[in-house]
Amino acid sequence: MHFFSSDFKLGILGGGQLGKMMLYETRKWDIATKVMDASQEAPCAIACNEFVLGKLLDYDAVMDFGKDVDVLTIEIENVNVDALEALEEQGKTIYPQPKVLRTIQNKATQKLFYRDNNIPTSEFTRYAYTSEIKESVQNGGLELPFVWKSAQFGYDGQGVKIVRELSDLEGLPNVECIAEEMVNFKNELAVIVARNSKGETKTYPVVEMEFHPEANQVEYVICPARIPEEVAQKAQAVAKKVSEGFGQVGLLAVELFQTQDDAILVNEVAPRPHNSGHYSIEGSFTNQFEQHIRCILGLPLGKTESKVAGVMVNLVGAEGHTGEVVYENIEEVLAMDGVTPHIYGKKMTRPFRKMGHVTIVDADMAKARQVAQEVKEKIKVISK
Amino acid sequence: MHFFSSDFKLGILGGGQLGKMMLYETRKWDIATKVMDASQEAPCAIACNEFVLGKLLDYDAVMDFGKDVDVLTIEIENVNVDALEALEEQGKTIYPQPKVLRTIQNKATQKLFYRDNNIPTSEFTRYAYTSEIKESVQNGGLELPFVWKSAQFGYDGQGVKIVRELSDLEGLPNVECIAEEMVNFKNELAVIVARNSKGETKTYPVVEMEFHPEANQVEYVICPARIPEEVAQKAQAVAKKVSEGFGQVGLLAVELFQTQDDAILVNEVAPRPHNSGHYSIEGSFTNQFEQHIRCILGLPLGKTESKVAGVMVNLVGAEGHTGEVVYENIEEVLAMDGVTPHIYGKKMTRPFRKMGHVTIVDADMAKARQVAQEVKEKIKVISK
Numbered sequence: 001m002h003f004f005s006s007d008f009k010l011g012i013l014g015g016g017q018l019g020k021m022m023l024y025e026t027r028k029w030d031i032a033t034k035v036m037d038a039s040q041e042a043p044c045a046i047a048c049n050e051f052v053l054g055k056l057l058d059y060d061a062v063m064d065f066g067k068d069v070d071v072l073t074i075e076i077e078n079v080n081v082d083a084l085e086a087l088e089e090q091g092k093t094i095y096p097q098p099k100v101l102r103t104i105q106n107k108a109t110q111k112l113f114y115r116d117n118n119i120p121t122s123e124f125t126r127y128a129y130t131s132e133i134k135e136s137v138q139n140g141g142l143e144l145p146f147v148w149k150s151a152q153f154g155y156d157g158q159g160v161k162i163v164r165e166l167s168d169l170e171g172l173p174n175v176e177c178i179a180e181e182m183v184n185f186k187n188e189l190a191v192i193v194a195r196n197s198k199g200e201t202k203t204y205p206v207v208e209m210e211f212h213p214e215a216n217q218v219e220y221v222i223c224p225a226r227i228p229e230e231v232a233q234k235a236q237a238v239a240k241k242v243s244e245g246f247g248q249v250g251l252l253a254v255e256l257f258q259t260q261d262d263a264i265l266v267n268e269v270a271p272r273p274h275n276s277g278h279y280s281i282e283g284s285f286t287n288q289f290e291q292h293i294r295c296i297l298g299l300p301l302g303k304t305e306s307k308v309a310g311v312m313v314n315l316v317g318a319e320g321h322t323g324e325v326v327y328e329n330i331e332e333v334l335a336m337d338g339v340t341p342h343i344y345g346k347k348m349t350r351p352f353r354k355m356g357h358v359t360i361v362d363a364d365m366a367k368a369r370q371v372a373q374e375v376k377e378k379i380k381v382i383s384k
Numbered sequence: 385m386h387f388f389s390s391d392f393k394l395g396i397l398g399g400g401q402l403g404k405m406m407l408y409e410t411r412k413w414d415i416a417t418k419v420m421d422a423s424q425e426a427p428c429a430i431a432c433n434e435f436v437l438g439k440l441l442d443y444d445a446v447m448d449f450g451k452d453v454d455v456l457t458i459e460i461e462n463v464n465v466d467a468l469e470a471l472e473e474q475g476k477t478i479y480p481q482p483k484v485l486r487t488i489q490n491k492a493t494q495k496l497f498y499r500d501n502n503i504p505t506s507e508f509t510r511y512a513y514t515s516e517i518k519e520s521v522q523n524g525g526l527e528l529p530f531v532w533k534s535a536q537f538g539y540d541g542q543g544v545k546i547v548r549e550l551s552d553l554e555g556l557p558n559v560e561c562i563a564e565e566m567v568n569f570k571n572e573l574a575v576i577v578a579r580n581s582k583g584e585t586k587t588y589p590v591v592e593m594e595f596h597p598e599a600n601q602v603e604y605v606i607c608p609a610r611i612p613e614e615v616a617q618k619a620q621a622v623a624k625k626v627s628e629g630f631g632q633v634g635l636l637a638v639e640l641f642q643t644q645d646d647a648i649l650v651n652e653v654a655p656r657p658h659n660s661g662h663y664s665i666e667g668s669f670t671n672q673f674e675q676h677i678r679c680i681l682g683l684p685l686g687k688t689e690s691k692v693a694g695v696m697v698n699l700v701g702a703e704g705h706t707g708e709v710v711y712e713n714i715e716e717v718l719a720m721d722g723v724t725p726h727i728y729g730k731k732m733t734r735p736f737r738k739m740g741h742v743t744i745v746d747a748d749m750a751k752a753r754q755v756a757q758e759v760k761e762k763i764k765v766i767s768k
Contacts (some may be wrong), residue, residue, distance in 0.1 A: 029725065286724075
């Protein structure tokens with residue numbers, strides 16, 4: 001099939017920064033795109049061929065959107081999967097496959113999938129309502145502490161909470177959820193697995209993620225992870241197994257725990273490009289966005305190795321600031337070697353909102369990590 | 385000044401592939417842009433915030449375009465410099481400076497500039513009309529062979545011809561021109577020099593350019609150039625001297641000859657990102673387009689070193705093909721390690737038209753060069 005400078009049209013559901021970074025690649029290859037998002041201010045509104053306003057969870061909006069695209073993909077899981085299934089039945093090519101998205105979209109079915117496929121993951125219990133948990137704890141069926149996760153619609157740290165005492169449950173939505181055993185982890189890791197529509201697969205190197213304790217958001221993503229080779233190989237093997245289980249076409253970002261005993265447990269997955277892969281734009285031979293496009297168009301996969309070590313720092317809105325964004329000290333940061341900021345194009349900042357990221361690359365990982373710390377301490381995402 | 389996600393507006397005159405690749409960077413940093421080009425199909429029409437139709441050589445069109453931008457730059461030299469000078473007098477910030485552009489735009493004044501500044505370049509004679517040359521040869525004032533170059537508007541190999549006998553002059557436009565002594569060169573090299581508006585400068589590594597004999601277009605750009613260190617240092621020194629002479633803000637691509645005696649002569653310059661710098665997108669710590677943006681906004685310059693060796697192959701329309709473009713065998717090429725095609729987005733191909741490029745990177749230069757040859761032999765830019 002003829003994708004470049006042709007009548008081919010790629011549809012992307014979701015107009016946020018992941019879609020925006022996919023558009024760098026479609027522009028690079030002159031692949032025509034149509035994007036839908038609920039907001040006219042979406043980062044994707046510029047750089048696609050056609051931008052459509054619409055709610056991603058709305059059945060009719062998604063059905064209508066999918067009518068005239070040749071391949072349809074997503075940049076966020078919160079889309080109407082019923083519509084995707086209907087479009088697929090009509091013969092539309094949709095990646096990731098709706099069946100995969102269905103299983104992943106709900107954290108309870110996702111965990112059950114791991115259990116059913118003998119994929120190592122932390123123990124968990126599923127609840128129809130958050131309110132059932134209190135009773136479960138009181139009659140000894142569930143031990144504190146645990147991690148509460150809403151089954152649906154968690155994003156950007158929302159929908160996840162560490163529960164150390166029952167009062168921590170107050171204020172949580174009364175929804176379908178899971179309670180996971182807390183993992184005493186040594187490291188949080190991630191592996192991105194790519195599979196194209198012809199079944200060719202490749203994995204990216206293992207990355208290490210350092211998290212901000214309260215906000216439950218990543219602070220540093222480090223590639224390659226500073227772990228022993230055997231642990232890295234184990235992590236890649238588990239990620240591959242997960243990917244083989246799902247059979248997803250496109251990328252699958254697999255978040256993992258390395259326990260104190262160096263065992264590997266699956267935390268969560270996302271069937272799309274992922275925050276843990278942004279370093280790849282400056283660090284890898286094939287960045288994750290280009291790789292995702294290769295996957296869903298059935299093009300050969302690109303080399304996943306790194307050219308240089310990379311550390312990514314998220315730029316999130318500072319606490320106490322809401323309003324038109326200002327990137328304080330960004331000019332000083334631009335003076336540091338190997339530093340590339342990415343500004344997503346959201347006009348308004350608010351505390352913990354993902355506004356951009358900065359990738360620091362260097363042949364020497366120790367140097368990259370050190371500069372990343374200076375970047376993190378220097379740059380502030382505040383309001384006017 | 386506040387450039388990111390703000391009211392700041394960057395104007396770019398010219399909507400071709402160089403502007404398109406500048407737009408990757410302005411999208412990356414959420415810098416608002418306005419672009420002017422004479423064609424609605426221009427590669428830049430998507431991914432800028434505002435696209436305006438207009439002739440770049442038209443005084444009124446350029447004056448009108450420049451009215452509401454904060455900084456104005458170019459992606460092609462063929463623009464109305466009178467208008468730029470008038471805008472500059474009104475207080476507009478224009479990079480490269482109109483004075484620099486004026487000198488460079490005319491190949492005769494450019495060569496005179498080198499002569500006047502003791503910058504080594506080949507001998508040349510200036511003519512008001514091509515028709516004067518025949519007489520000059522006949523009365524012994526000019527020797528064959530020589531290189532004929534129109535003083536203005538040469539692009540993509542047009543406006544340059546090797547003249548071995550008088551009959552080669554037939555068909556050439558009767559315009560202001562120069563006749564340059566042919567250089568018996570060992571290599572054709574290029575060095576890109578970056579200067580920001582605060583006077584900070586950096587140079588890129590020396591690249592080596594292999595040319596297609598008839599079409600006078602580059603076939604391979606190789607970075608780093610495979611030349612002795614002393615020659616590379618000489619090339620950088622000459623390029624720096626040229627750049628200091630012009631004092632350009634922005635990039636200056638300096639094309640050089642390495643003679644059989646390893647002397648360095650300046651061939652031509654371009655005050656903008658350049659074909660010889662495209663490898664930098666995948667190969668360098670700071671690509672030339674991001675660097676040009678840093679220059680003209682007065683931001684600190686980024687590191688110019690390479691992460692990996694890079695070889696760039698131009699994708700030009702095959703002879704005998706005119707019409708809607710097809711990139712034959714591009715999928716096979718995508719299967720090769722370290723290979724990244726760029727498709728500029730021109731819908732119609734014709735012989736020798738610059739339709740895209742492919743960059744091949746590898747830690748090992750010999751490997752990159754070998755794969756580049758396979759790419760070149762495999763991929764064909766033909767018409768439907």
